[in-house]
Amino acid sequence: xxxxxxxxxxxxxxxxxxxxxxxxxxxxxxxxxxxxxxxxxxxxxxxxxxxxxxxxxxxxxxxxxxxxxxxxxxxxxxxxxxxxxxxxxxxxxxxxxxxxxxxxxxxxxxxxxxxxxxxxxxxxxxxxxxxxxxxxxxxxxxxxxxxxxxxxxxxxxxxxxxxxxxxxxxxxxxxxxxxxxxxxxxxxxxxxxxxxxxxxxxxxxxxxxxxxxxxxxxxxxxxxxxxxxxxxxxxxxxxxxxxxxxxxxxxxxxxxxxxxxxxxxxxxxxxxxxxxxxxxxxxxxxxxxxxxxxxxxxxxxxxxxxxxxxxxxxxxxxxxxxxxxxxxxxxxxxxxxxxxxxxxxxxxxxxxxxxxxxxxxxxxxxxxxxxxxxxxxxxxxxxxxxxx
Numbered sequence: 001x002x003x004x005x006x007x008x009x010x011x012x013x014x015x016x017x018x019x020x021x022x023x024x025x026x027x028x029x030x031x032x033x034x035x036x037x038x039x040x041x042x043x044x045x046x047x048x049x050x051x052x053x054x055x056x057x058x059x060x061x062x063x064x065x066x067x068x069x070x071x072x073x074x075x076x077x078x079x080x081x082x083x084x085x086x087x088x089x090x091x092x093x094x095x096x097x098x099x100x101x102x103x104x105x106x107x108x109x110x111x112x113x114x115x116x117x118x119x120x121x122x123x124x125x126x127x128x129x130x131x132x133x134x135x136x137x138x139x140x141x142x143x144x145x146x147x148x149x150x151x152x153x154x155x156x157x158x159x160x161x162x163x164x165x166x167x168x169x170x171x172x173x174x175x176x177x178x179x180x181x182x183x184x185x186x187x188x189x190x191x192x193x194x195x196x197x198x199x200x201x202x203x204x205x206x207x208x209x210x211x212x213x214x215x216x217x218x219x220x221x222x223x224x225x226x227x228x229x230x231x232x233x234x235x236x237x238x239x240x241x242x243x244x245x246x247x248x249x250x251x252x253x254x255x256x257x258x259x260x261x262x263x264x265x266x267x268x269x270x271x272x273x274x275x276x277x278x279x280x281x282x283x284x285x286x287x288x289x290x291x292x293x294x295x296x297x298x299x300x301x302x303x304x305x306x307x308x309x310x311x312x313x314x315x316x317x318x319x320x321x322x323x324x325x326x327x328x329x330x331x332x333x334x335x336x337x338x339x340x341x342x343x344x345x346x347x348x349x350x351x352x353x354x355x356x357x358x359x360x361x362x363x364x365x366x367x368x369x370x371x372x373x374x375x376x377x378x379x380x381x382x383x384x385x386x387x388x
Contacts, residue, residue, distance in 0.1 A: 001188045006272040009242045010262060013255040013276065016240050022367040023242050029372025030361040033354045035379070036210040042305040045211075045378070048385050049284040050075045054155070054162035054181055056286045056299055057081065059315060061198045063089060063161065067112040067126070070161075071104055074204075074301035074309050077165035080104055081154065082112065084126040090174065091154035091163045092128050096120075097147040115149075124149050159194025159315065160297075183247040185280060192290060194315055200294070201333055202313040207344040209351045211285060211308040212378065214300040217343040218279065218287045219370040221254050227346060231338045243370045248377050250281040250370050281370070283377060293320045294329075296336055306351050312340065 016022060035041055057072040058081050069082040071094055080094035080103070096103050101119040114131065115124045123132035128149035133139055153164035155178045162178055179186045207214060221241045224233045240255040253276045262270060272278055273292045280288040289296040297313040314333055321329070364371040 024366035025369030029364045031375035037305045058161040075165045091152040092149035158189040197315040200314040209347045211300040211302040220368045248283040
């Protein structure tokens, strides 16, 4: 995040403290409750957002060396990401071209030389080529060159790995540039420079909530005082936050109670990570939270209209990790986890209540404007791509 933007955000939040105001939108906004449980809408979102849009499925620290690989299944597509011996990162459908078994069943690993299907022993090299068929004489007419693993678009940048989960046709380029998609977020992600960061921990959480309701929990601080009185609320000022729409994405900052220590100090020395958490909602399903010394990554995936899986991952630079004991990092993870338990506990009741008929729409207040932005973007994208 550029220093001028950091100063501007900190000044805005200090002004809110002085004047007891909030970063308000022009009015209320709404989204229909059916969007959280309607099966047809759910299917449309999966078919579009989780097939044709770039999705974060791994981190650079997991696939740094040749033979490093990650398996990811939560988009609904079986994805295999691997670093080749040539240093190139590739992604495939994790599906044997013989009888459709998974060629790799381990979630992640290293020093891989080939992927061998556990069903009949067909082997693929790290470029996805079919290089071995057991009892090959029985398949004499089969052309190996047309039976490699199906490729996916993949890009690695800023410490993150994005995959577009739709299988490529022959001749389609698997490479793509993520920066046009990130748009105004690109300078920020470049500035945080997570390329060398390590994955400290990653845990899946399976709430009985629509995947968008999971994202909702990150887009306002209004609930902190009431839902998180002993977990994260003591760290933050009450609903003091800035919100900014950045094309299809959102950037926001949440002020810590130390913010007022900046009064009377030189702005040249201000650093937003010392006095706030900076949060990015990367469309459609990823939230990055930058704190003073690490980044929390939250990715929500659809399972059913009323069920999802969210991966909660923590990335840390090697320099920061070396400065502090493991107990420090565990305490940070536990703090986030306790807040998520509270969020998802109430979220599951919300999901159960949607079909009751009590409300036909969710209402977002003026300082919940990021929720309105997010749901309008989802609706706009789905409706723009709807069939005739």
